[in-house]
Amino acid sequence: MLLLKAALFAALLGLAAINRFRLTPALERRDAPPARWALLRTIAGETALGLMVVLAAGVLSGLEPGMHAHPAATVASAPLTMP
Numbered sequence: 001m002l003l004l005k006a007a008l009f010a011a012l013l014g015l016a017a018i019n020r021f022r023l024t025p026a027l028e029r030r031d032a033p034p035a036r037w038a039l040l041r042t043i044a045g046e047t048a049l050g051l052m053v054v055l056a057a058g059v060l061s062g063l064e065p066g067m068h069a070h071p072a073a074t075v076a077s078a079p080l081t082m083p
Contacts, residue, residue: 009053
């Protein structure tokens, strides 16, 4: 779950970089209308990704920490029997 949250956050940063370095400067050039629509779409995507990051953080906060989790039964804990 933590890796999912990190991946979502990385995607969020990627979209923010596209907005800042590609689409925002395009608004000042001749191709402003297509850039405006692309910017609106990526802002909507950023919003959705941001909500998913918050949701993942909420799920993670409700989970028991790994050091307190009960380990699964292992072969070493099984009783030894002699045939």
